[in-house]
Amino acid sequence: MVKLTIVGRVKDGLPLAQEARYMNNETTTSHNLSSNYKQQAEFLLNEISKGALPLPSMTIRVDHHSFNYLVVNGICFITLCDSSYPRKLAFNYLQDLQKEFDKFDNGLIYKITKPYSFVKFDSIISSIRKQYIDTRTQANLSKLNANSHRELDIVTGNMSDIVERRRNSEILETPAANYTPQSSSLLWGSPRLEAIALIWTPIAIITVIAWILLWVSLVFTDDYLISTL
DSSP: OEEEEEEEETTTTEEEEEEOGGGTTOOHHHHHHHHHHHHHHHHHHHHHHHTSSOSSEEEEEETTEEEEEEEETTEEEEEEEETTSOHHHHHHHHHHHHHHHTTSOHHHHTTOOSTTOOTHHHHHHHHHHHTTSOTTSHHHHHHHHTTTTSOOOOEEEEHHHHHHHHHHHHHHHHHHHHOOTTGGGTGGGSHHHHHHHHHHHHHHHHHHHHHHHHHHHHHHHHHHHHHHO
């Protein structure tokens, strides 16, 4: 069955709406699992926003579930289903959500700044989701049988691989991101070197002055001796 749905904006990875029924009447353990899957859905939305998942549609396996997502006109529709749930129905569900979402004004959508604040669409998600709970209804069987000879041209991946790629990418990006001209001189601005400088700088100055005075005195002494000859 469809357990979780999130709709988000690809431009900045902002989640706009969600279907919250999956969290009702859950035990603490189930609630924690649901929260974890929600975080994973938000992670996928963020990866899509960054261009790490460039495909317009994809199935991503995680545990005994599958995330399915569909990107249309800069909006991403993500749903979590049991691994046994028919993938064709999952994408029919996402397409139905997309058609309803297209009825809203784009100007309104892009003015949203707070996560999950497009609550008007939450109830629409819930209404459409109810139509896909039972896979054996006549309507859903018809959708499954339509073009049954054709396989869905959807790439399948694993959540673990996506997480690993992100981790490796961050490791490579961190040194370059942290390097600045200022960071190259951090060693010289350390407290220990500052203390050493405070001690030795006056000594060095006094030593230099002493050498200058000694040199001057030797010069004048030589001149005096020469003049008396």
